[in-house]
Amino acid sequence: MPIVELHVLEGYGPDEKRRLGEALTDAVRMVVPAAPEAITVMIHEMQEDDYYRGRSRRKPAPALPDPCELVRTYLEAMERRQIEAAKALLGDGFTMYFPGTGGMTKLEELLEWAAPRYRFVKKTYEGFDAAQTEGDASVVYCRGTLSGEWPDGTAFSGIRFVDRFEITDGRIVRQDVWNDIAETKAQA
Structure with a gap:
């Protein structure tokens, strides 16, 4: 039962999060012989104020189209x-x-x-x-x-x-x- 945890900055909508969940599930299935319902994906959102890289706060990149x-x-x-x-x-x-x-x-x-x-x-x-x-x-x-x-x-x-x-x-x-x-x- 693989579990994937993903941390992203707030700002992605439900459709983008669904696409992420589906893509991560599919990626796991390319390596691990597990049914989709056996794979758990947890998306953790972080506020912009709580995320720094290179001493600077960052904004989420816009999602690419499907x-x-x-x-x-x-x-x-x-x-x-x-x-x-x-x-x-x-x-x-x-x-x-x-x-x-x-x-x-x-x-x-x-x-x-x-x-x-x-x-x-x-x-x-x-x-x-x-x-x-x-x-x-x-x-x-x-x-x-x-x-x-x-x-x-x-x-x-x-x-x-x-x-x-x-x-x-x-x-x-x-x-x-x-x-x-x-x-x-x-x-x-």
């Missing part, structure tokens, strides 16, 4: 072709890789590349998985199926996809995409 929600918001904006909203979620040096492409750095490049391949694509999500890398990036995997229309108006559906995102400082900096569109189209 990486899975950030990715979902981005993908939904792209599906609705709200390009400016999607761009607002991208970080410096953003690069994306789709099957058969080199790195693209602008969403307009993606739209131009996709235009002769299909009229539109919609995603049905089976799940989102997030993890922290050794460095500063969070990684989110999104998986599910694609549906849409080929350029001639013929419908397609049930095409598998996996997207991998890297997020740094609350912004998407890389997107890698794998799917079976080419195989499905070749069989049609």
Whole structure:
């Protein structure tokens, strides 16, 4: 029965504390073979007046956005072709890789590349998985199926996809995409 105690400065809301509790539970389960209900996480809050580092009082850093929600918001904006909203979620040096492409750095490049391949694509999500890398990036995997229309108006559906995102400082900096569109189209 692992017990994890976390000390944080006051200022984080219930949602951030829930995310911390879930993330710590999941981290323990990656090492200890325990069911989630066997892991206890206790969050102790400290007042700013009671915390000093380097002879100075400190304020809590603002919480980063939930990486899975950030990715979902981005993908939904792209599906609705709200390009400016999607761009607002991208970080410096953003690069994306789709099957058969080199790195693209602008969403307009993606739209131009996709235009002769299909009229539109919609995603049905089976799940989102997030993890922290050794460095500063969070990684989110999104998986599910694609549906849409080929350029001639013929419908397609049930095409598998996996997207991998890297997020740094609350912004998407890389997107890698794998799917079976080419195989499905070749069989049609």
